[in-house]
Amino acid sequence: MEFESVIGLEVHAELLTKTKIYCGCTTEFGGKANTHVCPICLGLPGSLPQLNKQVVELGIKAGLALNCEITKVGRMDRKNYFYPDCPKNYQITQDELPLCRNGYIDIELESGEIKRIGIERIHIEEDAGKLLHTKRGTLVDFNRAGVPLIEVVSKPDIRTSEEATLYLTKLKSILSSCKVSDCKMEEGSLRCDANISIREKGTEPFGIRSEIKNMNSFKAVEKALHYEFERQVKAVTAGEKLTVETRRWDETNNETTVMRSKEEANDYRYFPEGDLVTLNISDEWIENVRKTIPELPHEKEARFIKEYELPKYDAHVLTLTDSMAEFFDEAAKLSKDPKAASNWIMGDLSRLMNVEGTWVEDLKFAPNGIAELIEVIKDGTISSAIGKQVLEAMFESGKLPKAIIEEKGLKQNNDEGAILEIVNKVLDENPQVIEQYKSGKTRILGFAVGQVMKATKGQANPGIVNQLVEQEVAKR
Numbered sequence: 309m310e311f312e313s314v315i316g317l318e319v320h321a322e323l324l325t326k327t328k329i330y331c332g333c334t335t336e337f338g339g340k341a342n343t344h345v346c347p348i349c350l351g352l353p354g355s356l357p358q359l360n361k362q363v364v365e366l367g368i369k370a371g372l373a374l375n376c377e378i379t380k381v382g383r384m385d386r387k388n389y390f391y392p393d394c395p396k397n398y399q400i401t402q403d404e405l406p407l408c409r410n411g412y413i414d415i416e417l418e419s420g421e422i423k424r425i426g427i428e429r430i431h432i433e434e435d436a437g438k439l440l441h442t443k444r445g446t447l448v449d450f451n452r453a454g455v456p457l458i459e460v461v462s463k464p465d466i467r468t469s470e471e472a473t474l475y476l477t478k479l480k481s482i483l484s485s486c487k488v489s490d491c492k493m494e495e496g497s498l499r500c501d502a503n504i505s506i507r508e509k510g511t512e513p514f515g516i517r518s519e520i521k522n523m524n525s526f527k528a529v530e531k532a533l534h535y536e537f538e539r540q541v542k543a544v545t546a547g548e549k550l551t552v553e554t555r556r557w558d559e560t561n562n563e564t565t566v567m568r569s570k571e572e573a574n575d576y577r578y579f580p581e582g583d584l585v586t587l588n589i590s591d592e593w594i595e596n597v598r599k600t601i602p603e604l605p606h607e608k609e610a611r612f613i614k615e616y617e618l619p620k621y622d623a624h625v626l627t628l629t630d631s632m633a634e635f636f637d638e639a640a641k642l643s644k645d646p647k648a649a650s651n652w653i654m655g656d657l658s659r660l661m662n663v664e665g666t667w668v669e670d671l672k673f674a675p676n677g678i679a680e681l682i683e684v685i686k687d688g689t690i691s692s693a694i695g696k697q698v699l700e701a702m703f704e705s706g707k708l709p710k711a712i713i714e715e716k717g718l719k720q721n722n723d724e725g726a727i728l729e730i731v732n733k734v735l736d737e738n739p740q741v742i743e744q745y746k747s748g749k750t751r752i753l754g755f756a757v758g759q760v761m762k763a764t765k766g767q768a769n770p771g772i773v774n775q776l777v778e779q780e781v782a783k784r
C-alpha cells in the first residue's frame with residue numbers, strides 16, 4: 309500500500325506594529341521582564357481593551373497579498389482557557405468571522421509544476437506571555453502578552469514535507485516584503501504548527517490527524533513532518549489504531565512525542581468579545597491598503613525573467629531578499645547589461661559577502677559601482693580578471709572602479725607592440741611550447757597565454773595575447 313500525507317499548516321506571525329493589539333504598550337522584543345506591561349495586557353479587573361487600528365490594517369494587507377477575501381463585518385471573540393501565560397484567562401481572537409478568508413499561495417514544485425495551496429483563513433489575535441523554567445521554579449514574563457499576531461491557516465492541500473517548506477518559504481517572503489511581520493523565527497515572530505494525517509494514495513477520506521507543535525525552524529518543520537509520516541505509516545501498517553493527538557517535536561532526539569490526546573482536549577467556549585465593537589471595514593479602506601502592497605518577490609522574479617531575460621535560477625536567487633533584489637534591479641538598469649550585473653552580484657560579490665558574513669545592506673558602494681565595473685570591462689579599460697581585483701577593492705573601501713583603476717594602475721595593456729615583445733620572450737624561454745604544439749598538443753598554447761598574462765600582472769588584453777601567441781607560434 310502506498311500512503312501520502314495530508315498536511316495543513318497554522319502559522320503565527322507577529323505584526324510589525326509599535327504598540328500592542330489592545331493597549332499602548334511597546335511590542336519591542338526583549339526588555340527586562342514585565343516592563344512592557346499595563347493593566348490592560350495584564351488583564352487587571354476593570355481594564356478595557358481598545359483595538360489597534362494598525363493591526364487590522366496589517367491583517368488586511370496580509371490577506372490581500374495572499375489573495376484572500378476580506379470580511380467586511382467582523383468581530384473579535386473570547387477564547388477561554390486557563391494557562392499561566394494568559395493573564396485574563398481568555399485570549400481575544402477571532403472565531404467565526406476571521407478578517408480574511410479563501411486565499412492561496414502558488415508554490416513551484418521541483419518538477420516545475422505550479423501547485424496552489426489554499427488558505428482557509430487569516431485572523432488577528434493577541435500573543436500570550438512567556439514562561440521561563442528556572443531552577444527556582446517557573447517564572448512568567450508578560451512583555452509578549454498582547455503583542456499582535458495573525459494566524460494564517462492553510463487548507464489541507466499540502467502532501468509532502470518539501471511542499472510544506474516551499475509554502476512556508478513563500479509565505480515568509482510575502483509577509484516580510486509587505487512589512488506585515490519581520491518573520492524572525494529566532495525571536496519567535498514566526499511560528500508554525502502542523503496538522504498531519506495519512507491516507508492511501510488515490511483515496512479521499514482523511515486519516516486520524518496529529519498536531520505537531522514546537523517546531524522552531526523550517527528545517528524542523530520538514531524533519532518533523534517527515535518523521536510523523538513515517539510513524540503513522542508504520543502504525544497503520546502494523547494494524548494499530550491512531551488517535552487524535554497533539555505532539556511535540558523533540559529537536560534533540562529527532563522525534564515527535566505525545567503532549568496530549570483528544571480526551572484531554574480543551575473546549576474553549578468561544579463567545580463574542582463584549583468589550584470591543586463590531587469591525588466595519590469599508591471598501592475604500594481595503595483599496596487604500598491594497599495600494600501600499602509593494603511588488604512581491606515572486607512578481608519581481610517574473611519581471612526579472614521577462615524584462616531582463618534572466619535565467620530562472622538567477623531571478624530566483626536575486627529575489628530571495630528585498631535588499632538583494634533592489635540592488636540588482638538598479639545595477640541592471642544602470643549598466644543596461646542585466647546578465648553581467650547578475651553574474652557579478654551572484655558570483656564574486658556574493659562570495660565576498662559570504663566570506664565576511666555581511667549582507668547587501670552592509671555594502672560600502674551603491675549599485676552604480678557594479679554598473680561602472682561592467683562599463684570599464686566592456687570598453688577595454690580592464691579585463692574581467694582584473695575586474696575581480698577591482699571588485700575586491702570596492703568591497704574593501706567603497707571606492708568606485710575608475711578611481712581604483714587609476715590609483716592602483718590597473719589599466720589594461722592594449723599596446724600590441726609591447727605585448728608582442730613579451731610573447732616572444734615567453735616563447736624563447738619555453739621551447740617546449742613549440743615542440744608540443746607541433747606534435748599536436750595545441751592545448752599548450754593556454755600555458756603560453758598564462759605565462760604572458762602572469763608577466764604582465766594580468767593587465768595585458770587577453771584577446772590580443774591570444775591572437776599574438778597563436779600568430780607567433782605558427783611562425784616558428
Ligand SMILES: [Zn+2]
Nearest residue numbers: 331333346349
Ligand atoms: Zn499593555
